[in-house]
Amino acid sequence: VEYSDKWHHHLVPGRHFQYDGQPQVELFLSFYFAMTGMHALHMVVGVGLMLVLLGLALRDRFSPDYYAPVEMGGLYWHFVDIIWIFLFPLLYLIGRHQ
Secondary structure, three states, rough: HHHHHEEEEEEEOOOOOOOOOOOOOOHHHHHHHHHHHHHHHHHHHHHHHHHHHHHHHHHOOOOEEEEHHHHHHHHHHHHHHHHHHHHHHHHHHOOOOO
């Protein structure tokens, strides 16, 4: 939703970028799209990983003696989650004042 709104208002950095305000906005939006895009990519990988682990769990591939893939999948997912804890304030909260 946010990407389509920015696309509609010509706020995607590049040839068609149009903004009459501060010149740093294009730089900020470049970082915004790079960081949120990378985060989204890692989320898609994480969801795929969780689906694979779910399939393996439904086939009883894990036991109390062998659960390392589940542990690694959880660590990966929490890594992606922790990145969002830093990205959200950085992109959406810092610099907001009324």
